[in-house]
Amino acid sequence: MTSGDGSLTEELDLFYEEVRRHNSSPLWLQERQTVKTVPFLWRYDDFRPLLMRATELVPVGRQAERRVLVFANPGLEGKQSATSTLLANLQIIMPGEVAPSHRHTASALRLIVEGSGAYTAVQGEKSYMDPGDFVTTPNWTWHDHGHEGQGPMVWLDGLDVPMVMTFEAQFQEQYSEDKQPITKANDASMRLFGAGTLRPTWIHHDSVHSPLINYKFAHVYDVLTTLAKETDGSPFDAITLEYTNPLTGGPALATIGCFAQLLKPGQHTKAHRHTGGTIYHVIEGKGYSVIAGKRFDWGRKDTFVVPSWAWHEHVAEVESVLFVYNDWPVLQPLGLFREEPYTERDGHQEVTETFVAGPA
Amino acid sequence: MTSGDGSLTEELDLFYEEVRRHNSSPLWLQERQTVKTVPFLWRYDDFRPLLMRATELVPVGRQAERRVLVFANPGLEGKQSATSTLLANLQIIMPGEVAPSHRHTASALRLIVEGSGAYTAVQGEKSYMDPGDFVTTPNWTWHDHGHEGQGPMVWLDGLDVPMVMTFEAQFQEQYSEDKQPITKANDASMRLFGAGTLRPTWIHHDSVHSPLINYKFAHVYDVLTTLAKETDGSPFDAITLEYTNPLTGGPALATIGCFAQLLKPGQHTKAHRHTGGTIYHVIEGKGYSVIAGKRFDWGRKDTFVVPSWAWHEHVAEVESVLFVYNDWPVLQPLGLFREEPYTERDGHQEVTETFVAGPA
């Protein structure tokens, strides 16, 4: 041991320096992680002009293959993602534009925000998309899209890129031609598997993801409103339906849990919290959510984030339908999912702050 | 050893007698099983008058709690079942009749043959039934039925009673009252789970069977005919859809695989064989099947049996819809399922005999 504090400090500094030179670090010096998803909201009213501006300034194919604006959670410095594991991006395409066919190990979803006349093609099958439609382009499936209609078309792109990058398992491949060959009738998967309770016995779909490409909003909305006549659903999540793989009952995508949530006019859910950072997109409606004591007002086509383990509750001013996605399918089998109701104040948080949307 | 054949025979006889007295038997003396499901067909035209006659002769409640005629496969001496593991029975109920609530470990299904206005109640939920509907009353669920409409109502009862009896696992219980309390809205399960691809997240259904009580024929027929515009399905089974549990993708009932099969006008499937004795009921249509080289002509509402490992192929003269059930969900995980295509004669058997339906 050393004789005085001064020289001990010096010795320690030398020791730490020596450790560092060996590509190592003392665990006891490590500081707690500060990079962490925060609650946030992106207003569509702010982003639509930006998207339109992008169509003017950025020609497709030259600088950008796709015109996509990434929602960058301010808590995740430099990570440029909505939550620590998931992306939420807005993509705009204009009539006549196409995106060349490719595939990647990241799984993706599209939730249509605006417009019609565009299709996504996945593994030889085309599906035309309408607002509210939930479209899957799973892990390693060839996909491309094109816009044959009028006016701009906008959708929300959800991807598990940050998660797949953490695993250093990201692969990407361009198809040999711009468009993959279309080998199936449009929406064939919908007719084969869409009934959900009737399995076509002659088809072998040996995959971890759903065989369905497009879960049409018209159908989802119909199921939601029919149920709304009989039940309020969960006290925490109201009427929430999970988009499933009808062949397994599991999630539509292996890595992303996707849900449609209906809040009735005036419904105020109780607060709870759970692991799994969650992205909400307002398909229709108006209301607010209280997230970790902060009020987030939302309207049609807005997108917001509830971080992992943040208390949250929702209030709908009018009937509202939210599209919701998170990483629960990964967390749950690993024993990393946990959930807790808020038991004080009759289940409702005190609102201590109000989020102000818009530019910094 | 003994000196002569005569005394050896005598010694053997004494030995065998001694073995028998010990409640044992020499394996080498056992003969091959001769009791075996045979192909057979029961005509509805023969049975409807018998059922009507039963309503006149046999008051409900006195001799018979339910008026049910059991299809007794002639190959299964004394077993009085359609196949070695499954029952296929016709039940008739008349307006105003009810069956008291009970439950049993045998799983049951109903395929409605004729009439309307009757309901089945399962675990607090009522569902009214129409021709072609597939209704489940799974293992140990309370169920009862009543007829509030006009005219006779007939359905096919499918049960796994012979299988459950083999396991000596048969339990039965009467409900304390004639009718169980109705605690849910009619057909609530259909609205909650019928979409198949949208799981209600606030409901926990922790069971080996489907949460659905009634798979309505109108919907099934719609899916079948939509698919028929695009495909012929399997060369052996045409367009065959399995009724599934949407929460698992597995069979609607844990012990009975249930299917709807559409044959297009003129469609002639190729022959194959598989383990699992199978019962076919003609919901609609007209045609014939060749089973083990024998021709079985069938029409609307007839019921026939394809035994385990018998070659079979189907020919539809007009568009035909068959309801099909067997014990595959049990066979498959045990490694007892096997299947083989008929490769000779371009996949079609030689017809060497024609089955003559009707009374012996």
Add this chain to the structure above:
Amino acid sequence: MTSGDGSLTEELDLFYEEVRRHNSSPLWLQERQTVKTVPFLWRYDDFRPLLMRATELVPVGRQAERRVLVFANPGLEGKQSATSTLLANLQIIMPGEVAPSHRHTASALRLIVEGSGAYTAVQGEKSYMDPGDFVTTPNWTWHDHGHEGQGPMVWLDGLDVPMVMTFEAQFQEQYSEDKQPITKANDASMRLFGAGTLRPTWIHHDSVHSPLINYKFAHVYDVLTTLAKETDGSPFDAITLEYTNPLTGGPALATIGCFAQLLKPGQHTKAHRHTGGTIYHVIEGKGYSVIAGKRFDWGRKDTFVVPSWAWHEHVAEVESVLFVYNDWPVLQPLGLFREEPYTERDGHQEVTETFVAGPA
């Protein structure tokens, strides 16, 4: 309706006759099943002389391919099986005898009762067998055996033949030659998979049954007695270990649950009952069981049956090890397993009768 009881009876008789002629039967006339597994015990002291006598009277190959005495439960008229789904047979082989290689869809097990020097070969691997060893010859695996040692060798054959026959899924095939080629080192599976907690990553064993052929008794006994120093195990089943497939944690055989049970000297288990007819074979020890109120005294190498849903409890006079097998792996996933403790009289039945073993 008819005018008098006499003529009604006559009409009914005619009607029932008419129904029968249509290969049908009224459900309401059916009587309850009377064929049912009963508790029973076969003493080895009675059977050893019979087996030895068989070796003198019945040459292998002439009348009998194998000298096997079947335990025929007296409750199962004509069925000649120990329980409704399982066989328990004693097989004797003499030095120099071999059994030609074959395979069948029935799964089989061997529990060695007496002797040594004989081997079983399964799928190209040989294993020599000693008393207490549990040997598997699963569904559709090639197997044969031979006796290269001295003196008679006896084992208990357990098979699921009655179950497989109920499913009409029985297939059998002789190997092209008497002996299958030996392609692996003796007991290779034991070294590869016997550690149980260390999976050899370069082997793909894609099957519903265990890759292990022989679970040596010396090891099992060692585990049992080590545990016995610390615990009494279950109040109902004492220290009972299930033989498992180390690749899945599931049963060694897909259709038969197999267990080793140790009862300490003086241990008296509490009574319970469960579905699943169960066969007990006494590897070592002496004691008695009370089954449905009847006392069955047992000693070394005896075999007895506890029927489905019969109350049972065991008493060991000295340390006893039982080999136990039943059909639980089939019952459990089908929702047909149930279990109940005996709550009266401090968990012990009143003994109202004593079973007398030996010839009728």
Add this chain to the structure above:
Amino acid sequence: MTSGDGSLTEELDLFYEEVRRHNSSPLWLQERQTVKTVPFLWRYDDFRPLLMRATELVPVGRQAERRVLVFANPGLEGKQSATSTLLANLQIIMPGEVAPSHRHTASALRLIVEGSGAYTAVQGEKSYMDPGDFVTTPNWTWHDHGHEGQGPMVWLDGLDVPMVMTFEAQFQEQYSEDKQPITKANDASMRLFGAGTLRPTWIHHDSVHSPLINYKFAHVYDVLTTLAKETDGSPFDAITLEYTNPLTGGPALATIGCFAQLLKPGQHTKAHRHTGGTIYHVIEGKGYSVIAGKRFDWGRKDTFVVPSWAWHEHVAEVESVLFVYNDWPVLQPLGLFREEPYTERDGHQEVTETFVAGPA
């Protein structure tokens, strides 16, 4: 559109600034990730002196609860972890030291490097540890340790902290007292579950991880060397055994695949690559690995990393046993696992560089 490039650039800059102010970023400006696990090796000869120095300079409890040096992969700037999802740290404890009981959602393993006389206690059970032992402290299990022997004790700590942090699912809790109560006999889990092929039926272990705390190296080494007499195992991974959960056949830990690998003297495996960054620790032996064309010489107690998708092959100069761990249990069910053999040059990479270990 704008008239000149100059003003376009300016407009674009303004646009990008505007996007950024909205907490967003254009996808087309994003650069490829450069932070990526690189192959690396940490020599024990370098680290043992550092660890000993730490025991002199850093009193336990004052600055550091545990004296742990973290292996910081130089490719993962600032992340201070061995791979993108896993930690590999060296921990030293001195006689008499204890670590207070706590639990966390991160799963941890210990591979004992040096010394004896220390124990780990997990959920009320203690296990003393020897070199080569693989010890599990799974997700949310209480654990603590103490050193009752002589001399320093060193182990490798493997943890999934980076993965759990990515999911923002990290929870940690201190036990109310320094030591949790010991409620079980030492190594009770080993006697209950260690046989692997014999499941104790009276224990319910309802968890995603193994019930075993300590997989003793003496046993593992015995199994490895027994197998080595008969096989070379896989051409790529030699004789590699996975530590499994005997109740499921799955991985010992839900999130970390753990393996023991034996290379025979002179064995040279063929190169392959797969997703899943992998950590190798040399329990015994001497040799080298070629990773992405670079030669890494290793000896006893060294630790090295093979990044996801890097070609790698191993050469043993003497019999060598490696402890190996990675994140395969997470990758595989998500469809993110892929594997590829190196087909050129007879399966062996060209060595273009040699890694020089030691301080920078």
